[in-house]
Amino acid sequence: MAAFGTKALHRLPLYLRVLREWEREGRGHASGAVLAAALGLDPILVRKDLARTGVRGTPRVGFPIAELVAELERLTGAASEQTAVLAGVGRLGSALLGYPGFRKQGLRIVAAFDAAPERCNLVLSGTPVFPAGAITEMVMRLGVPLGILTVPAERAQRVAEQMVAGGIRAIWNFTPARLEVPDEVLVQREDLAVSLAVLLHRLQERSV
Amino acid sequence: MAAFGTKALHRLPLYLRVLREWEREGRGHASGAVLAAALGLDPILVRKDLARTGVRGTPRVGFPIAELVAELERLTGAASEQTAVLAGVGRLGSALLGYPGFRKQGLRIVAAFDAAPERCNLVLSGTPVFPAGAITEMVMRLGVPLGILTVPAERAQRVAEQMVAGGIRAIWNFTPARLEVPDEVLVQREDLAVSLAVLLHRLQERSV
DNA sequence: TAGATTGTTAATCGATTAACAATC
DNA sequence: TAGATTGTTAATCGATTAACAATC
Numbered sequence: 373m374a375a376f377g378t379k380a381l382h383r384l385p386l387y388l389r390v391l392r393e394w395e396r397e398g399r400g401h402a403s404g405a406v407l408a409a410a411l412g413l414d415p416i417l418v419r420k421d422l423a424r425t426g427v428r429g430t431p432r433v434g435f436p437i438a439e440l441v442a443e444l445e446r447l448t449g450a451a452s453e454q455t456a457v458l459a460g461v462g463r464l465g466s467a468l469l470g471y472p473g474f475r476k477q478g479l480r481i482v483a484a485f486d487a488a489p490e491r492c493n494l495v496l497s498g499t500p501v502f503p504a505g506a507i508t509e510m511v512m513r514l515g516v517p518l519g520i521l522t523v524p525a526e527r528a529q530r531v532a533e534q535m536v537a538g539g540i541r542a543i544w545n546f547t548p549a550r551l552e553v554p555d556e557v558l559v560q561r562e563d564l565a566v567s568l569a570v571l572l573h574r575l576q577e578r579s580v
Numbered sequence: 581m582a583a584f585g586t587k588a589l590h591r592l593p594l595y596l597r598v599l600r601e602w603e604r605e606g607r608g609h610a611s612g613a614v615l616a617a618a619l620g621l622d623p624i625l626v627r628k629d630l631a632r633t634g635v636r637g638t639p640r641v642g643f644p645i646a647e648l649v650a651e652l653e654r655l656t657g658a659a660s661e662q663t664a665v666l667a668g669v670g671r672l673g674s675a676l677l678g679y680p681g682f683r684k685q686g687l688r689i690v691a692a693f694d695a696a697p698e699r700c701n702l703v704l705s706g707t708p709v710f711p712a713g714a715i716t717e718m719v720m721r722l723g724v725p726l727g728i729l730t731v732p733a734e735r736a737q738r739v740a741e742q743m744v745a746g747g748i749r750a751i752w753n754f755t756p757a758r759l760e761v762p763d764e765v766l767v768q769r770e771d772l773a774v775s776l777a778v779l780l781h782r783l784q785e786r787s788v
Numbered sequence: 789t790a791g792a793t794t795g796t797t798a799a800t801c802g803a804t805t806a807a808c809a810a811t812c
Numbered sequence: 813t814a815g816a817t818t819g820t821t822a823a824t825c826g827a828t829t830a831a832c833a834a835t836c
Contacts, residue, residue, distance in 0.1 A: 377802070382778060403816085422818095423818080429818055429819085431816065431817045432812055447781060463678050464679070476773070477780065479776060518783065558779070558782055558786060568682060570586075570589050573655060573656055573657055587826095588827085625827090625828065625829080628829095638835085640792050
């Protein structure tokens, strides 16, 4: 059950999605090859990933789906519910608040924040919006481990610091800003401009 | 000027962003080490990436910023304007329509589509919204190479096929659906649930 | 000239792919 | 038993890191 590399980690949720579906259909076992085919991946690669989850398969039968689902849910954090706060209730922030996929991943956004007074005291998709000044105290009081950052880039560093002051442990950064935070705070970037650049590059490459 | 790997490709937009800023500040040259420090990357890695752009640096001086910016813009597709259509004007779709970062990347979303009649004939962030039935004809008539998919997962495959029928060359897929399209159509997934799973896994790992 | 920085070649590392033995 | 599929060990591949020569 060694650590998963970045690449492997990205595949686990894909396995989970397909296996959950199969579980609902009542299938009991799945071979690495079948799962690989469903996802268009290399069978050997899938088998190795499954082996690394620690779940044991049986030759001629495959891996027990229920056990795989349980273990993958644990590994991807979907097994235990986590709370988060979201700062910046602009277009992207509002979209994320209403995204049903997060709930399935075990994530509950318990509070949102915004600098604009007219957006505060609203309730968006079931999440109450508070003034930006309340971030630190709220994060601290609720013991929220995850902060979602959807503020304008120029405000990102300041808001990140407010979260850190409240004891946040991870920040999901949707802004292009590079955040300076203590080492123990995990930062994950989600930069659409970067993704778009990669896509446009690949598109260009094909045209040649 | 060999091909860039996936990892390297993700770094190019980061270089570009910093170098553009330095260019505005009037700086003429930058060494790989300085750029690496600004981004928190390994200096040798940065130097190698820069070398691969084909731009020649001079010892003791560094790389010419203007040339790097021009070449990076070309490599990331920001140099030439590209058009796109967007299908699915829900929360996420509307957020993307209003995202100013795309424009900076040379992307212009020329038309949006939605299945709901009440959303059609609207103009959102400057982009007109048409009925979903018009996708194929519109893509074909305007010769749009890129389709952005922000429809519900269960409708993704059908809409993708409409785009393909119109001659689309790449699809940026924001749904969790796995699309079946001809080999010559490039598909890039942008799956927030996957990113969240990776983040939650890493957070869990640290708590141990 | 001396020293900083590039350019290039070699070593390391991690992930993927291949080969094959173990087992139900 | 025979054959499919797992589990494991080795080979390959690509990306990163290190070492060092070239050069302004």
